[in-house]
Amino acid sequence: MKSGFRGILIVVLVVIVLAVFVFSNYNGLVASEEAVNSAWSQVENQLQRRMDLIPNLVSTVKGYAAHEEEIFTEVARAREKLFGAGSLSEMADADRELSGALSRLIAIAENYPQLKADANFRQLSDELAGTENRIATSRMDYNNAVQSYNTKIRRFPTVIIAGIFGFEKKDYFNAAEGAGQVPSVDF
Amino acid sequence: MIGMGKIIRKHVKTGLLIAAVLFVLLANTGIACAEPVPARPFENIYVFDYAGLIDDADEQQMRKIAELLEEKSKAQLIVVTINDLAQMEIEDYALELFRNWGIGDKEKNNGLLILVNKESLLENRRGRIRIEVGYGLEGAINDGKAGAILDTYALPAFELGEYSRGIRDTFMVAAAEVAKEYGLDLEDENFAHLKDYPVEDEEVSLLALLPIIIVVVIFLITIRKTGGPRGYHRGPFTGTFFGSGHSRGGGFGGGSTGGGGASR
Structure with missing residues (x-):
């Protein structure tokens, strides 16, 4: 009789411990996944911010250097590519291309002293440089969040909970090297 | 056995x-x-002249204004001069320092860092100076304005080798903008001399900047809602180690930045 009671007590205790274990791990995973999502929304915000800057920038440069058509097409093409990107790695590649195209667009100011001196252009290129820097920052934050999340779902014992509730590995937002370069003109 | x-x-x-x-x-x-950036000081004295570029008088003046600003608005304006960037870009260095130190209030993220790098300054090339603006002050000082401040106040003085004056003037204009943002009265005798530092009017029309403003607003709303980058992105030093967030007189607030600002 006594030993039966003790048996039940042990079972109850084990169940409680297990439940606490599952809950805390599950909640930790949810928090970690949310951190990844929120970091991603920052990346998207900053990418959008750059998209919004492009028309102004292009039209300002066109005002002084209308015949540099090659670079304008290049920017437009990279912009379209980013819009149409499906996967994260496609997006990262398109992002790098657009960064490169925009930095070349800014750099042609070296050949047009009037453009370089234009207050509007300077302001826009500061906005662009700032936005590129924000993109780099938010990308780094996102990748750090993904790293901590991915580590968590592979680590014991959370790996069990992740398996049961279907938490999946997330992709990094990585382009090839040189992606984070800030386009800059030394004024 | x-x-x-x-x-x-x-x-x-x-x-x-x-x-x-x-x-x-x-x-x-x-x-x-x-962490190649200087360790977070225990006491916030606003001006950290590690490279010895600033005159005593300018240092005192900046410190006084910074103290007043923090007292009235919780905004933290910090000046740091360094000897070199430890092989980093000035943008990355500023970001790392800003976040490690936790400049600005933790909730408002209203920190501002003026980082001056002696090496590039002496060689007169890019990477001389950066204004890094916390999320909460991006409305007061957007990237374009940060660039204009540097063009108008920092670079001309630097060209003449008057580094201390360039840094002081840059600081004063930034302080004036922050004071304006918080509606602090420039007629107040404490802030009166900030009026000597007018910032050029924006040449870009507000309409052209509208999309940026909208994105910034959405951005600010999302971080507020999710509590995203504030709580999450700071390095291991802020928050947990130093217990920031508790208000401690003379310390840093635990604020963060998303990389806004401008460099020259």
Whole structure:
């Protein structure tokens, strides 16, 4: 009789411990996944911010250097590519291309002293440089969040909970090297 | 034989203890090595002239204004001069320092860092100076304005070799903008001389900047809602280690930045 009671007590205790274990791990995973999502929304915000800057920038440069058509097409093409990107790695590649195209667009100011001196252009290129820097920052934050999340779902014992509730590995937002370069003109 | 077993067991215990201690030490040095920026000072004295570029009088003046601003608005304006960038880009260096120190209020993220790099300054090339603006002050000083401040106040003085004046003037204009943002009265005798530093009017029309403003607003709303980058992105130093967030007089607030600002 006594030993039966003790048996039940042990079972109850084990169940409680297990439940606490599952809950805390599950909640930790949810928090970690949310951190990844929120970091991603920052990346998207900053990418959008750059998209919004492009028309102004292009039209300002066109005002002084209308015949540099090659670079304008290049920017437009990279912009379209980013819009149409499906996967994260496609997006990262398109992002790098657009960064490169925009930095070349800014750099042609070296050949047009009037453009370089234009207050509007300077302001826009500061906005662009700032936005590129924000993109780099938010990308780094996102990748750090993904790293901590991915580590968590592979680590014991959370790996069990992740398996049961279907938490999946997330992709990094990585382009090839040189992606984070800030386009800059030394004024 | 029993004695042997005891001794071995004892040694295993000591070994484990040593391993644990080593592990903790190594883990800590690992973090320390990854941070080339100066360690977070325990006391916030607003002007940290590590490279010795600033005159005493200018230093006092900036410190006074910074103190007043923090008192009235919780905004933290910090000036740091360094000898070199430790092979980093000035943008990355500023970001790292800003976040490690936790400049600005934790909730408002209203910090501003003026970082001056002596090496580039003397060689007169890019990477001389950066204004890094926390999320909460991006409305007061957007990237374009940050660039204009540097063009108008920092670079001309730097060209003449008057580094201290360039830094002071840059600081004063930024302070004036922040004071304006918080509706602090420039007629107040404490702030009166900030009026000597007008910022050029925006040449870009507000309409052209509308999309940027909208994105910034959405951005600010999302971080407020999710509590995203504030709580999450700060390095291991802020928050947990130093217990920021508790208001401690004379310390840093634990604010963060998303990389806004401008460099020259």
